Amino acid sequence: MDRDIRVVHYEGTGELEIFVDGQRLPFEQAAAITREFTRRVSAGIPGGLALLSAIESHKAGGIAHSHVVGHHKQEVG
Amino acid sequence: MVCDLAVSITQAGVTDEQLKGLLTPELTLAVVKAVLADLGLAGEPRLTGDTVVWNSYNSSLTVRAGQATVRSYVGDDQRISAALGAGLAQACDALYGQQIARALAEIAGKQPLIQRNIAVEKEGVVRQATLFTVRY
Numbered sequence: 001m002d003r004d005i006r007v008v009h010y011e012g013t014g015e016l017e018i019f020v021d022g023q024r025l026p027f028e029q030a031a032a033i034t035r036e037f038t039r040r041v042s043a044g045i046p047g048g049l050a051l052l053s054a055i056e057s058h059k060a061g062g063i064a065h066s067h068v069v070g071h072h073k074q075e076v077g
Numbered sequence: 078m079v080c081d082l083a084v085s086i087t088q089a090g091v092t093d094e095q096l097k098g099l100l101t102p103e104l105t106l107a108v109v110k111a112v113l114a115d116l117g118l119a120g121e122p123r124l125t126g127d128t129v130v131w132n133s134y135n136s137s138l139t140v141r142a143g144q145a146t147v148r149s150y151v152g153d154d155q156r157i158s159a160a161l162g163a164g165l166a167q168a169c170d171a172l173y174g175q176q177i178a179r180a181l182a183e184i185a186g187k188q189p190l191i192q193r194n195i196a197v198e199k200e201g202v203v204r205q206a207t208l209f210t211v212r213y
Contacts, residue, residue: 005209006208008208009177009206012170012205041176042098046183
């Protein structure tokens with residue numbers, strides 16, 4: 001089954017609102033994911049992998065069944 | 078001889094470390110050029126190392142790592158620094174949006190990344206935002 005991520009980027013603030021599989025993440029989780037994403041990108045991790053892994057590490061239950069390798073997804077679960 | 082000119086100094090800049098990290102010196106130079114042109118101020122800003130420098134007859138500024146310092150002998154510092162602060166914040170925000178879009182495009186792979194501008198009302202305040210949707 002496809003999974004989906006929706007991200008709302010509010011202009012002028014850097015604030016993100018994140019929905020994973022239709023579930024809106026609480027503000028604190030979204031803020032933590034935003035910080036983690038930026039930290040990982042700054043460390044040289046590709047953006048897609050950085051975002052997915054940041055979501056995985058902060059979202060209860062995580063997104064444990066897929067990961068991004070470069071521009072291609074790879075199902076592992 | 079007594080100098081009767083008083084210099085006033087104002088500082089402005091991007092405070093968010095995440096956003097500040099996106100500003101390169103070259104991009105900062107482009108923002109400063111655009112802001113000065115908008116304000117109708119003459120003189121060409123230049124890049125010295127990682128610092129943008131601009132001087133005119135009665136005002137000057139430096140911008141480094143997202144922080145601007147404006148000096149003026151004619152009280153123009155607040156106007157310039159306010160415009161610079163807004164310009165730098167706008168540039169950071171656009172870069173951040175691009176970073177998010179690239180990340181989601183990577184996740185999407187061959188699937189389309191849907192992007193649209195929306196207005197979100199929260200507690201009576203309408204805010205402009207971009208909605209990205211990706212299935213993978």
